[in-house]
Amino acid sequence: MPATATGLIERAQLTLEALHRTSNPVTGEQWASFDQTVYRLLHELVRTRTGWQPADPQALALYRAYRDYPRPLQPADDRADFSLRETANLLGLTDSIIRKRVLNGTMLAASTDAGYRIPRSELALGQEPRPASSTDSPPLARLACELGVLTDLLVTNRMEPSLPELEADSAAWIGRETLALTEGAARRTLALCEPEMGDRPLTIARYAARARNVFTASVPPRGVQDPAIAPSDAYASAGAAELSSSIHRWARAAQQELRAQVPSVEVLRDINRQGIHMYAAVDSILECAALEKDALAPVHDRLRESAQALQDGAGAWTQTTTGMPPSHDYVDAARRLYATLAQITTSSGAPTDPGVAYQALLRGAHEVAWLMTLVTPQAPRLLQSEVLFIHARHGRSDTRRLQAVNNGRMTVAGAKDVPDLTRFGWAAERLATSMARAMPSATAAPERGASIYLAAEL
Amino acid sequence: MSSHAQLQDAAAQLRCAATLAEKRGVGNPMDPWAAIAGTIRLIAAGLDPMATSAPSPLNDVHQHLAAALVSLDDVSADDAPSDFMFWRAHVVDLEANAQALESSTASTNGGDS
Numbered sequence: 001m002p003a004t005a006t007g008l009i010e011r012a013q014l015t016l017e018a019l020h021r022t023s024n025p026v027t028g029e030q031w032a033s034f035d036q037t038v039y040r041l042l043h044e045l046v047r048t049r050t051g052w053q054p055a056d057p058q059a060l061a062l063y064r065a066y067r068d069y070p071r072p073l074q075p076a077d078d079r080a081d082f083s084l085r086e087t088a089n090l091l092g093l094t095d096s097i098i099r100k101r102v103l104n105g106t107m108l109a110a111s112t113d114a115g116y117r118i119p120r121s122e123l124a125l126g127q128e129p130r131p132a133s134s135t136d137s138p139p140l141a142r143l144a145c146e147l148g149v150l151t152d153l154l155v156t157n158r159m160e161p162s163l164p165e166l167e168a169d170s171a172a173w174i175g176r177e178t179l180a181l182t183e184g185a186a187r188r189t190l191a192l193c194e195p196e197m198g199d200r201p202l203t204i205a206r207y208a209a210r211a212r213n214v215f216t217a218s219v220p221p222r223g224v225q226d227p228a229i230a231p232s233d234a235y236a237s238a239g240a241a242e243l244s245s246s247i248h249r250w251a252r253a254a255q256q257e258l259r260a261q262v263p264s265v266e267v268l269r270d271i272n273r274q275g276i277h278m279y280a281a282v283d284s285i286l287e288c289a290a291l292e293k294d295a296l297a298p299v300h301d302r303l304r305e306s307a308q309a310l311q312d313g314a315g316a317w318t319q320t321t322t323g324m325p326p327s328h329d330y331v332d333a334a335r336r337l338y339a340t341l342a343q344i345t346t347s348s349g350a351p352t353d354p355g356v357a358y359q360a361l362l363r364g365a366h367e368v369a370w371l372m373t374l375v376t377p378q379a380p381r382l383l384q385s386e387v388l389f390i391h392a393r394h395g396r397s398d399t400r401r402l403q404a405v406n407n408g409r410m411t412v413a414g415a416k417d418v419p420d421l422t423r424f425g426w427a428a429e430r431l432a433t434s435m436a437r438a439m440p441s442a443t444a445a446p447e448r449g450a451s452i453y454l455a456a457e458l
Numbered sequence: 459m460s461s462h463a464q465l466q467d468a469a470a471q472l473r474c475a476a477t478l479a480e481k482r483g484v485g486n487p488m489d490p491w492a493a494i495a496g497t498i499r500l501i502a503a504g505l506d507p508m509a510t511s512a513p514s515p516l517n518d519v520h521q522h523l524a525a526a527l528v529s530l531d532d533v534s535a536d537d538a539p540s541d542f543m544f545w546r547a548h549v550v551d552l553e554a555n556a557q558a559l560e561s562s563t564a565s566t567n568g569g570d571s
Binding site: 264265266267269270273274276277279280283303304307308310311314319320321322323324325326328331334335338339341342345346389391410 | 487488489490492493494496497499500501502503504505507508509541544548551555558559562563
């Protein structure tokens, strides 16, 4: 299975236990790497936030945890300049001292509408701590590596437009767990390091204990709110992992195809059809779950409605072509996805782990919704570029086309030849998006093969 | 018949198979037969993206798939496109998929009765 944010936190907790068991000394380099990694992670959590209200105590706690981080060793990003406050924090001074330095000319700064901006070169920061590597064996280095992977995972998910943004509660949970790990690691480091380097772990231990107590209790993120590393072919195996890998590979191939100047019409239609097949798989999984029929009915109806909209969207392209065949990569990925989904939708066998398969399909539904936003604009683009063709006999009747009709030729399609193309495309996009959002993000399978519980209102 | 015409014929047979598969889905887009119809159309577009169609006396999905394979096997090796074997392998797979779906449908219907 692909690594998830909660999985990485669990792994980090085990590594912290290993740190408690070891008696090997912690070096300054190991500590600096861990210290900077924690700061970067908090920065990313604040950056990826969404849906935060000004009065949200969780959001405020996370922001303060980031803002009050004691004199970071290095900035968390590679910006060229900083505000007065950021500079003061990075140099361990007060805002007023920095302002005085700027005003008396001892510190270079640019005056902007948003206040002074101090160039990075003025900060005279030390050497960037070496990031921990996956080959490092000391527990603190491994811990830094795991939190570093978690940060990279959050960055990757933030930049992936098909995935929903991290909600405040999910970010707060990750932040709180990170601070708990930080406090534990700092306390243990105090016992393992040379006395002269003990000040920094002590400061961080105090800070982490104070900052994490501000968070209120929250539950671990689940479903699409639990960021996951995209599975590679190495994960390909039977069952839910294969499904997850197939969906990911197909979505990448579809995106690649949609980047083509003139894409294959059959791929545009196939994206809709794969979406329908995924809905059918969701329906099958929910059907297998021991849910009350009354609870299933609205889910089933909505899946069917969205499937019909995607079907209409695909049908609107009928008899048109750009003359481009689908790429080999797309065909391979689509065929593999078909085979995997068919194992669920036919009676040949329900997945052994329906909860995990459902999560993969949930991600798939978000991928479909994102891809639909790329498919819809293709219709006006292809029509405008006059690269969409239609069998003359299927287009609008026009005396100038009689010869083409009689000879069974194709002609350039105009908007009147495919009057439903744009309308059905928009409807498909809208319903695919609302379906992905409406699907329960939190499902739970209390026991292997047991029921799936719907945790959101459809 | 030229190789190009053989490929067009194979694609037309696949499109006929897809149409029949859609009919077996009885208008339900989530039916497994509707899903296989889509994947058949995808392969047909690989063989001939211009969406040619041909009248055919056959009235069974499997017969059309078999006819598509026959057409492909008549393509001369000298004239075959460079990716010919790629598409042929997928048509062979489609036939296996359709057979598996047929068995699955039959067992479901049998179980229901």
